Each structure stands twice: as C-alpha cells, then as structure tokens.
Amino acid sequence: MKNKDKITTKSLAQALGISHTTVSNAWNNPEKLSTDLRNRILSYAEDVGFNGPDKLARALRTGKSDTIGVIFNDSMSYVFIDPHDISLMRGIATQCEKLDKNLVLIPLRKRQQAEIAPITTLVDGYILNATHNNEAVIQQTLARQLPVVTLDFRLPQYSSVSIDNAGAMAEITRYLIDKGHRCFGIISFSASKNSRGMRDLSLPVTGDNLVMVTRVNACRDTFIAHDIAPATCWLYETRHDEAHGAQAAKSLLTAHPDITALICLSDRFALGAIRHCQQHGIAVPQQLAITGFDNLTLDTDGPTLTTIAQDAVKKGEVAVELLLQNGPITHYELEHQLIIRESA
16 A cells, blocks of 8 residues: 555455445444444554545445535625524534534525526535525526425425514514504515515515515515505515615605604614614604514614514524435424514
8 A cells, every 4th residue: 555546445444354344334334333443444544644435436426425505595705794694504514513414505696796607516405595496596406306405485395494484574563563553664685586676565575585575475464454555565675784774774764754663574684774763863763663583693782673583593403404314394383482672
C-alpha cells in the first residue's frame, strides 16, 4: 500500500485479513461491529492515510447519499438572517447530526433576476419550506419521485409539518374584531413569484405559495363571518423583511387612513410597521393595532408584539424524522398559541 491513491476498503480488508463488508461497516454501519474491531480498522486506515470510503461512489452504487436537500423561496443568506428560519434550520441540522446525515441548502433565488439551474444534487429526499410550487425547480424536484416533506402547507401525496395556519389567523383576526376593529390592512409575502403591491380582498387570494394563500384567506373568511366587507380590507404583498414591512405600512395607511389594524404575516413585517409608526407619530395600539406571527425575539424599543407562537425548531426536527422514516403519509400538526401583548 505504498501508493495512497490505490487504497480502498477492499485493499484494507485484504491487509487486515477480514471481509470487505466488515471494513465497509466500520464507516457505514458501525453498530454492526464491536468497538474493538471498529477501532482496529479505523486506526489502521489512519496509519495508511485512508480517510474513508468515497461517498459519491457509494451513493451512485446504492442510490443513497445520506444527504437531505432543503428548498426555500429566498436567497441563500436568508436562512441565516431570518429568525424563524434560523430556528427552523437549527431543528433540521440538529436532527441530521443525530442521524449522521448531511444537509444541502437550495435557494430559489440567487440574484434579483437570476434563474436557478436545474437541480442535480444527489440527495435522498427534500424538505420544501413554504415554496412557490409552480417554480420549474419545484416541479422538477417533485418529478424525481424522491421522498418529500412540506413545511407550512400540504400536498396530498407527501407528508407535511405545520401548525393550523388557517386556525391561527382566524384566531388573531377574531381577537382584533372583538377589540372593535372593522377596517384592516394585511402585510404579506407574495402569493406567487411576481405578485407585489396593494389590492383589496373582494376576491379570495390565489397563488402557489400555499402558506400565504391559507393565512390571508383565513383572515378574509373571518371578516365575512363577522359582516365585514372584504372589499374594505386591503392586502399588501412585498419582500419579507423589516424595511419592506415599513414601506407596506406607509402605503396602506397613506392610501387608506381609516385602517385601524395591521395584520402582519410575520413578526419581521410587524416590527417594520411599528418602526414606521414610531417615526411618524402614530400611537400603537391607541391609533393603530399591529399583530405579527412567529413569536420571535426581535430588537425593538416599541410596544411588545401580539403574535402567534410556534415551535420552529421542533418543526425542523419532525420534518427530518418524517422524511427519513419513509412511512405512511403523515400530516403532523404542531401546536400554536395566540400571545397577547401591548401592540394590539
């Protein structure tokens, strides 16, 4: 074994006088070996400069890569900036680490107008995080017929993990109605890839971002159930961050100054809306009630936020479990809670 390039699990097995399967198990199925035997194999491999089997070759041979792909709507940096997605990814990564799986992040947006190349990454399955499902990449992904778990929305043929998004939005909307509000604005991420700007809610919202569609239509249905004309309530779709939340609040309140409550589909949107109010002398909640979604820890010197709490870490953990168990289709519903604080 003088030439390290030629070292393989087969040559190790020959040198150690054991079977190739036994050597392979030292890396791929360590539970099948005694501690002493595995340590002897790994120690000898280290001495001769062998770092383990070629995972790509094994994946091509067995069809298994021990890797999970996570697809999400925004840019790569988004999951390291957005507090909800940071918690979600912590749950996914922690569970992958426990199960000795690798993780690949696949954004649907690189630059403002860039198209994502077709997905060829070798993975054992995908987690779809609130994606725009008409995207060519998503359709291509589903066509690969690998295991899939969806987060915050359901596709009938795949398992999912979510809270009751419709129930949560109905709950927070009823709370505001019971407080006396009758004219509403909703700040939301986009229903479809290119939808932006303001519109009334005279018609139900449609689109391929099912978590958005579910949440906004739940608000609309609750308005109707309480004799509030949806044509008098307004939706603003925009990019998901605090700055765009502030801009959405400005646009809604400028065009419709009779709005007394803003329902935000995330705490980040709500924080932006509160900052706009602080900068323009609008008292929250005395003049304008504002609600969020996610119960994140955000840096604000304004009123504490009325919001919906959900466990994003557990959502990620359960998603990995469902993806890898490859069992019956399961729609796992996490608990949520309306947290009432100062902003509404």
